[in-house]
Structures are given as C-alpha cells and as structure tokens.
Amino acid sequence: MTKAIEAADQLGLSYEVTRHGRVNSLEEAAAARGIEPADLIKTIVVRLSDDDYRFVLVPGDREIAWPKLRALLEVNRISMPDKDTAFAVTGYVRGTITPLGSTHAWPVVADERITGTISIGGGDHGVGITVIAEDLLKALSATVADVTE
Numbered sequence: 001m002t003k004a005i006e007a008a009d010q011l012g013l014s015y016e017v018t019r020h021g022r023v024n025s026l027e028e029a030a031a032a033r034g035i036e037p038a039d040l041i042k043t044i045v046v047r048l049s050d051d052d053y054r055f056v057l058v059p060g061d062r063e064i065a066w067p068k069l070r071a072l073l074e075v076n077r078i079s080m081p082d083k084d085t086a087f088a089v090t091g092y093v094r095g096t097i098t099p100l101g102s103t104h105a106w107p108v109v110a111d112e113r114i115t116g117t118i119s120i121g122g123g124d125h126g127v128g129i130t131v132i133a134e135d136l137l138k139a140l141s142a143t144v145a146d147v148t149e
Contacts, residue, residue, distance in 0.1 A: 003091070003101030004123030008131070011100075011139040018119065018128040026060045033119045033128045037061045040128075041120045043097045045086050045106070047079050053089050055099040057110040057120070057137075062148035069147045072109065096124055099140055108142040 008015050020032035030037040040060035046069070047053050054073065056064055070078055080086075083094050091103030098121040099108050110133075119128040120136065137144060 002123035002127055004098045004121065004127070004129060005101075007101035008129055013131055013135055013139055015129050015131040017122060018130060019122075020126045020128075022125050029128070030060060030119075032126075033130070035117075035119055035130075038113075039116070039118050041114060041118050041133075043099060043121055045081060045090055045097055047081050047085075048073060048075050048077075053081070053104075053106045055097075055102070055106050055108045056147065057099075057108060057114055057142065058148055059111060059113050062111065062113065065147055065149040068145075068149075069109070072143070072145050072147060092121075092123060096121055096127075098123055098129075100129065108137075108140045109147060110137050110140075110142040110144050111148045112144050112146050113148065114144075 023029045030040040037060040042058045044056045118133045122129045
C-alpha cells in the first residue's frame with residue numbers, strides 16, 4: 001500500500017491498482033497498464049515562487065503549454081524544481097510524483113482533455129491508479145483548463 005493508494009481510499013475514490021515493473025518510457029507504462037498513452041496522466045510539479053507550487057496534470061500524449069499555464073495562474077514566470085526540491089515539496093521522487101498522498105496538498109491544475117478512465121501515478125515506480133477522471137479531479141478540487149499543446 002502506497003501513500004497514494006491510502007489517499008485514494010481517504011478521498012473515497014473507486015479505483016483499481018496496476019502494478020508492473022520499471023519502464024523506460026511513458027509508452028511502455030501505458031502498454032503495461034493496458035491503456036492508450038493519452039490516458040496515462042503525467043503529474044508535473046511546478047514552482048510559481050518560493051514555497052508556492054502547483055501540480056499540473058497532463059495527458060501522456062501532450063506537453064504543458066507554458067504561456068497558457070502562466071496566463072491561467074496570472075504569473076510571469078514558472079519553473080520546474082530540481083529533483084531534490086521536488087522531493088522536498090511532494091515527498092515523491094521524480095517519476096512517482098502524484099497529488100495523491102503528497103506531503104503537501106498543493107493546488108492541482110488539470111488539462112481539460114483529461115476525461116473518462118485514466119491512470120495516474122500510484123506513488124511508486126511501476127504502480128498506477130486507474131480511476132474515473134471526473135471523480136479524481138473533483139476530489140482534488142482541481143482547476144480544469146486548457147493548459148497543454
């Protein structure tokens with residue numbers, strides 16, 4: 001049981017856990033979970049300023065559109081923290097970051113294309129949580145907007 005799975009339970013989410021070995025790409029992870037790459041959701045932690053971060057949820061086949069994200073968050077600059085800072089502010093190492101069970105409940109921004117059945121990181125390498133996107137986004141009080149390209 002990972003912190004992310006415990007958090008999914010605490011949020012009352014209905015989900016399935018998929019466990020697979022380490023993978024070398026998003027495409028390999030999607031195949032191991034039996035889903036399309038677009039349905040594997042990447043969680044990216046971004047820094048707005050010192051002690052101000054956001055989780056950004058991005059479909060696996062898309063990337064953050066930085067101008068769109070900056071406009072949404074009404075900031076001029078957003079950066080990605082280094083791996084040590086990312087760990088310090090989430091409790092997860094890169095490749096396992098998820099808003100579920102994070103050591104800090106940073107606000108969540110989700111791309112508007114995240115719908116239906118998706119898989120999000122389960123808090124450890126090779127662990128995925130399959131869940132209905134709308135249920136997850138509601139439970140996380142996510143801001144949903146067009147933030148990818």
